[in-house]
Amino acid sequence: MNPFVGIWSRKRIAKRGRLTSCMILIALVMAPLVCALIFSDSMMEGITSKYIYLSDGHIQLNAEHLTSVSSLIGPENAQAMVVSADEITSGYALMYSATNTSSVMIKGVSDSYFNDLRMKQITFMYNENPSSSNIKGIAISRATARKLDVGLGDRVALMIVPDDVKKVLRPVLVRIDAIFYSGYDQLDELLSFIDLDYARELYSDISSTTIEILVTPEYMERLDEVVSAFGSGHRISKWNEHNVSVYENFVTSRQMIMIILMLVTSVAAFYTASVAQQMVQDDIQEIAIVKLVGSSNALVRKSAFISVYTVTLAGMVMGICLGLLIGCNLGPILTWLSSLGIQSLSFYLLDFSINIPWLSIGLISLMLMVISFISIHISLSRTRHITPMRLFTTL
Amino acid sequence: MQPIELISITKRFRTAEKGEGEITILSNIDLGVVQGQSTAIIGKSGSGKSTLLHIAGGLDSPSEGKVLCNGTDFATLDDRHRSALRNLHIGFIFQSNLLLEDFTALENVMAPALIAGKKEKECKDRAVELLNRLGLADRMNHIPGKLSGGEKQRVAICRALMNSPEVILADEPTGALDEENAGEVEQLLLDLVREEGRSLLLVTHNQDFAYRCDNVYLLKNHVLTKEK
Numbered sequence: 197m198n199p200f201v202g203i204w205s206r207k208r209i210a211k212r213g214r215l216t217s218c219m220i221l222i223a224l225v226m227a228p229l230v231c232a233l234i235f236s237d238s239m240m241e242g243i244t245s246k247y248i249y250l251s252d253g254h255i256q257l258n259a260e261h262l263t264s265v266s267s268l269i270g271p272e273n274a275q276a277m278v279v280s281a282d283e284i285t286s287g288y289a290l291m292y293s294a295t296n297t298s299s300v301m302i303k304g305v306s307d308s309y310f311n312d313l314r315m316k317q318i319t320f321m322y323n324e325n326p327s328s329s330n331i332k333g334i335a336i337s338r339a340t341a342r343k344l345d346v347g348l349g350d351r352v353a354l355m356i357v358p359d360d361v362k363k364v365l366r367p368v369l370v371r372i373d374a375i376f377y378s379g380y381d382q383l384d385e386l387l388s389f390i391d392l393d394y395a396r397e398l399y400s401d402i403s404s405t406t407i408e409i410l411v412t413p414e415y416m417e418r419l420d421e422v423v424s425a426f427g428s429g430h431r432i433s434k435w436n437e438h439n440v441s442v443y444e445n446f447v448t449s450r451q452m453i454m455i456i457l458m459l460v461t462s463v464a465a466f467y468t469a470s471v472a473q474q475m476v477q478d479d480i481q482e483i484a485i486v487k488l489v490g491s492s493n494a495l496v497r498k499s500a501f502i503s504v505y506t507v508t509l510a511g512m513v514m515g516i517c518l519g520l521l522i523g524c525n526l527g528p529i530l531t532w533l534s535s536l537g538i539q540s541l542s543f544y545l546l547d548f549s550i551n552i553p554w555l556s557i558g559l560i561s562l563m564l565m566v567i568s569f570i571s572i573h574i575s576l577s578r579t580r581h582i583t584p585m586r587l588f589t590t591l
Numbered sequence: 592m593q594p595i596e597l598i599s600i601t602k603r604f605r606t607a608e609k610g611e612g613e614i615t616i617l618s619n620i621d622l623g624v625v626q627g628q629s630t631a632i633i634g635k636s637g638s639g640k641s642t643l644l645h646i647a648g649g650l651d652s653p654s655e656g657k658v659l660c661n662g663t664d665f666a667t668l669d670d671r672h673r674s675a676l677r678n679l680h681i682g683f684i685f686q687s688n689l690l691l692e693d694f695t696a697l698e699n700v701m702a703p704a705l706i707a708g709k710k711e712k713e714c715k716d717r718a719v720e721l722l723n724r725l726g727l728a729d730r731m732n733h734i735p736g737k738l739s740g741g742e743k744q745r746v747a748i749c750r751a752l753m754n755s756p757e758v759i760l761a762d763e764p765t766g767a768l769d770e771e772n773a774g775e776v777e778q779l780l781l782d783l784v785r786e787e788g789r790s791l792l793l794v795t796h797n798q799d800f801a802y803r804c805d806n807v808y809l810l811k812n813h814v815l816t817k818e819k
Contacts, residue, residue, distance in 0.1 A: 199714075200705035207693045485689050488650070489703045489750065490678020492671040580670070584650045587689060588641070 200491070201499045208475070208503040215503065218471045219511035225464040226515020226564070227522065229457050233556050234523030236453050240446050242548025244435075246380045249317045250387060252438045253282075253408030254419060258431035265409065269425040277422045279410040282309045285392060286406075287399035290355040291336070292367075293344035300340060300388045302354070304395020313410060318378045323348040323371075332394050333373030337384035341375050348372055356398050368398070379534075379547030454556065461564050465508075469571030472504040473578070480582055488584035497576045508568045512561055519557075524550055592662050594680065594757035594790050595624040595647050600656035602642055616642050618813035619656070624758055629784055629791035631801035633818070634810035640794040641762050643810065647792060648681050648760045649673055661757065678707050682751030682759040682789075684780070686766035688743040690735040690750075696722065696742075697731040700749040707754060714753075721749040725779060741772030748780060758790040765797065777803070 209215050248254055257265075265281045266274035285304040290297055310318070320335065331351065336344075346352060354368050370390070378384050390398075396405070415422050419434045426432055436443035476483070483496050530547070602617040616639040624630055624647075634640050645651040646658060649665040658665045660676050668676065682703075683689075690699045700718040705711065722731050725745045735743050744764065751759050764780060765773035777800050784791045793804060801807050807819035 198706065198708055199711045200702060203694075203698065203705065211693055482691060482693075485691055486702070486706070487674065488677075488683060488689065489706060490674050490754075491706045492674040494671065495674075495706065585645065587685075587687075588645065 198495060198498075200486075201495060201502060204486070204499040205502040205506065208479075208499070209507060214471060214474065215507045218468060218504070219507040219514070221467065222464055222508055222511025222564075223515035223518060225460060226512055226561075227518035229460060229560060230516050230519025230557055231523045231526075232453070232457065233553050233560070234519070234550060235526060236449070237553040237556065238526070238548050238551040239545050240450065241551045242545045243380055243383070243442075244446065245548075246317055246378050246383050246545065247439055247442060248435050249314045249410070250378055251383060252435045254411045254416065254435055255409040255422060256433050256435075256438060257281075257407040257409060257426070258403075265407075268427075268430070269422075273425045277411055277415045277425060279313065279412055280308075280311055281407050281409045282306065283392065284309070284406060284408050285395040285399050285404050287395070287404050288357040289398075290357070291340065291344060291388070292353040292355065293346045293350070296344045298340050298343050298385070300336070301386050302334075302356075302395060302398065303387060303389050304392040304399070305389055306392045309392075318376050321348065321375045321377075323373050325349070329371070331369055331371045332390060334370040335374035335376055335389040336372055337381075337387055338375055338377040339381040339385035340388065341372070343385065346372060348375060358399075380545040454559075457556075457560055458563055461560050462567055465564050465567035466571050468504055468508045468568040469575040472500060472572045473575040475504065476500060476576060476579055476582075480586060483579060483582045484584050484586040487582070488587065493580045496579050496582075497573075500576050500579065501572055504572050505568065508572075509565070512564055516557060516561065520552065523552070526550060593623045593659070594626055594661060595622075595760075595792065596659040597622040597643075597647060598657050598659065600643070600646060600653045600658070602639065602646060602651075603654045615813055617646075617653075617810075620815045622647075622808065622815060624790045624792050625806070626757065626790055627788050628806060629781065629793065629804035630806040630808065631793040631795060631804040632808045632810055632815070633795060633798060633801045636796075638810045639813065640810050643815075644760050644762050644792065644794045648683060649677055675707075678703055679754050680756050680758065682754070682756040684744075684747050684751045684759065684761040684764045686763035688735070688747040690743060690746060692735055695732045695734055696727060696738065696746045696749075699735070699746055700753055703750060703753045717753060718749065721752055722746070725749055739772075740768055741776065744768060744772070744776050745779065748776070748783070752783060752787065752789075755787065756789065758792060759784060761791065761793045761795075763795055764793070765795075765800065773797075 265278050269277070282305065287302055289300055289302050291300050334352070336352075341347060344352060350372050351369055352372065354370055356366060356368060358365060374389075376384070376389075409422075411419065411422055423432050423434065479500075486496060487493070527550070534547070597620055600617055600620040601615065603613040603615050605613050620643065622630075622643075632640050632643060642651065646653050649658060649660065652666065660680055663676060665673060665676070691702065694702065697715070697718055700721060701714040704714040704717060719731065722728060725748065727742060727745055727749070730738060730742055735746070738746065744767075748764075759780075761780065765776050768776060780791070781803060783789070791804065793801065795801050802819060806817070808815045809818045
């Protein structure tokens with residue numbers, strides 16, 4: 197690089213409040229964008245995990261073929277692909293308390309169902325002094341407990357929605373032995389857990405029983421391979437097929453968020469072009485002098501470009517660092533928000549592990565760099581109209 | 592080969608008022624700046640002296656005729672080559688010193704050499720040498736705002752000499768200075784040009800200064816006539 201370009205660029209950056217403002221503005225735009233990306237990506241990943249681990253598993257296999265997984269896909273595949281396979285029986289019921297009613301999914305599970313992976317997604321509060329009556333126990337969510345205004349040890353009535361049309365609608369009484377909280381009320385308020393054997397009594401149709409399979413981390417993004425390992429002749433569905441609307445909502449939300457963030461980034465990038473334009477306007481005399489002493493227009497443009505692009509990149513890096521700092525510490529902020537009990541927050545998952553979407557951050561940064569690169573270049577094209585003669589026509 | 596040669600230069604300006612057409616400022620002027628000699632152009636205000644100097648330096652284009660700098664016609668060059676030619680072969684000094692306000696005296700002097708792509712150390716050594724020679728050793732790190740009018744003009748002279756150009760074009764270089772400073776700058780300029788073997792093309796009102804040059808031309812009624 198020509199040494200004069202370096203000196204001139206440094207002087208411009210040092211003297212200009214406007215360039216500093218540009219850097220701060222880019223940083224202030226990038227920081228919330230990065231934070232929003234971390235929040236939305238982590239939350240969606242978190243919600244996906246809740247659905248997978250608590251509602252449907254990665255894959256559901258119809259229980260008509262109920263047998264060991266290794267006999268279906270071979271012991272090697274089973275070891276490589278499958279973490280757990282649990283039989284569950286589920287159906288729907290209306291739950292009544294003395295004051296309110298709620299529609300829930302009753303999910304019958306065995307003791308082994310809540311393995312370490314699932315326990316990371318859920319918190320249980322148990323009844324310390326369970327009564328010794330014959331009434332069966334149920335675990336309901338904190339959201340359902342709030343709705344029904346019930347607590348541990350209380351009894352609620354279940355109106356079982358039969359899975360067989362020939363069966364008669366009948367009420368049963370259950371006792372709340374546990375209240376759970378996954379962090380996502382939208383899912384929680386639909387779920388309740390009972391013992392697997394009791395669920396089989398309530399929902400005896402074979403179609404109500406399935407095998408929930410959790411796959412190993414290596415196969416989480418390769419579910420199709422796991423499905424094909426089972427071969428044809430089985431009714432198998434992936435979690436996203438089982439929750440089409442939830443999955444499509446996520447996909448659409450991700451796309452919308454990216455589009456909105458990209459639009460915001462574009463505005464910030466175009467702003468740098470207007471800063472460059474204003475800088476040229478302010479520097480007309482300086483540019484004319486530099487051309488007078490023998491600088492080509494290309495050298496003038498290069499210097500102006502380096503000044504503006506350097507502060508843009510510096511602002512971008514500052515913004516990303518700030519966004520990562522805030523984004524990685526969202527936990528305490530969300531915990532505090534959740535403690536406020538704001539109703540509208542039930543639509544959000546407030547307890548999730550932070551996932552940094554490097555690809556999206558990279559994409560947004562790349563976009564800022566490319567758009568500002570082009571727009572700054574375009575806005576600097578007017579420097580060619582500034583000739584040394586300006587010095588004598590304006591003085 | 593002459594460092595600057597003007598051949599049949601005519602310059603017309605379009606007048607601001609519609610329908611008035613054009614006015615002629617310079618008409619069919621020939622002038623050669625001889626290597627190692629100083630040439631002064633005198634004339635009344637508005638006679639076109641500065642316009643002639645701008646054309647000679649490739650800052651402005653003639654309506655007719657051509658300007659050769661070291662044998663190269665300015666009109667045939669693109670921006671990059673024209674700038675390079677100006678950078679290496681011509682030094683400019685104006686009444687208003689036209690220094691870069693955010694640059695120190697040293698950086699201002701170094702600018703033409705840095706633009707030419709010379710090494711920073713080499714540029715600094717040459718700039719320091721020039722500033723010392725013109726009595727600005729203790730003002731090198733001052734920005735123009737902290738320098739007096741005479742000092743600024745001496746910085747501008749150093750800048751003009753930085754790349755050791757064959758020719759220096761000076762437009763009223765002492766016009767904004769008091770008598771004492773003007774005398775000093777005049778002497779400096781003539782001495783430097785003589786010592787370094789440069790050519791000087793000077794435009795001035797100051798008859799005394801003009802007649803200390805080797806050649807004197809009078810610009811009157813758009814034409815140039817030799818006085819000395």
